[in-house]
Every structure is written in structure tokens, then in C-alpha cells.
Amino acid sequence: xxxxxxxxxxxxxxxxxxxxxxxxxxNVNPPLGISDAPSSTESFxxxxxxxxxxxxAGQIWDHWVVWNVDPDVESIPEDWDPSSAGAVAxxxxxxxxxxxxxxxxxxxxxxxxxxxxxxxxxxxSRDATKDDAYDAAEGCxxxxxxxxxxxxx
Numbered sequence: 001x002x003x004x005x006x007x008x009x010x011x012x013x014x015x016x017x018x019x020x021x022x023x024x025x026x027n028v029n030p031p032l033g034i035s036d037a038p039s040s041t042e043s044f045x046x047x048x049x050x051x052x053x054x055x056x057a058g059q060i061w062d063h064w065v066v067w068n069v070d071p072d073v074e075s076i077p078e079d080w081d082p083s084s085a086g087a088v089a090x091x092x093x094x095x096x097x098x099x100x101x102x103x104x105x106x107x108x109x110x111x112x113x114x115x116x117x118x119x120x121x122x123x124x125s126r127d128a129t130k131d132d133a134y135d136a137a138e139g140c141x142x143x144x145x146x147x148x149x150x151x152x153x
Contacts, residue, residue: 010031019151022102040119042118055106090133115145122136
């Protein structure tokens with residue numbers, strides 16, 4: 001696997017995600033930076049989830065699933081519309097398409113921003129979920145990166 005990197009100018013790895021990105025606030029995605037993609041990358045898959053939601057929600061809560069992100073993309077702006085760049089946003093666990101920001105019901109949660117470099121593109125419908133994307137990406141992952149941030153109610 002390559003040394004793929006995922007960063008954000010809005011928060012450092014392990015730090016607090018600014019409040020404005022929360023579901024009940026501005027509910028926009030934070031900006032992200034991508035670097036050091038493997039040369040075989042044909043597309044990126046981005047997943048943002050909340051593993052701390054297992055107890056209150058009974059599952060890992062999926063906040064954002066985006067696939068077929070252009071391999072030449074080096075930055076994703078705040079409040080990004082994936083379709084404007086030819087990418088596809090899938091369904092989050094709010095039952096919505098696109099970004100659904102942090103909204104922990106009980107305490108501070110840690111959110112994972114997961115980036116996968118794929119050596120193919122994914123043929124999925126717009127109502128696909130994280131599980132659908134992971135199934136489709138099986139055997140295509142040539143690089144992985146992650147960024148974590150915390151958010152409290």
C-alpha cells in the first residue's frame with residue numbers, strides 16, 4: 001500500500017472538528033487535502049463514519065460516502081458538491097444523500113475520515129450505501145489513509 005495522505009486545514013488529526021460542520025449547525029463537509037496517491041489510482045472513495053455510535057444507535061453511523069472522486073483531486077473544498085466534479089455521493093445513515101455532519105446524542109464521539117485509492121471506478125447507483133461501496137471496492141484498493149476528529153454535543 002502507498003503512503004496516501006488525508007489532511008484537513010480545519011482540524012489536525014485527533015483534534016476537535018469545528019462546530020460549524022455539525023449536522024445541526026451549518027452541516028457542510030470540512031475541507032480535505034489528498035496527497036501521495038499511488039500512480040495506479042483511478043478513483044478515490046471517501047467514507048466518514050462514527051464508530052462511537054454503536055452504543056446509542058446500535059451501529060457505526062455513516063455520515064458521508066463519496067466514490068469516483070477524480071484521482072487528480074488534491075483538495076476537496078468546504079461544502080463540496082461531489083457531482084460538480086463527476087463524483088457520486090451515496091446515502092448516509094440520516095437517509096439523505098451527501099454530507100450529514102456529526103451529531104452525537106450522548107457524549108464526545110470520534111469521527112473517522114477514511115480515504116481509499118482504487119485502481120478502478122465504482123459502478124453504483126446514487127442510493128448506494130457504505131456497505132455497497134465497500135463491496136464494490138473489494139480487490140481494488142491500492143492505498144488507504146485516515147484522519148480522525150472529535151465532536152461533542
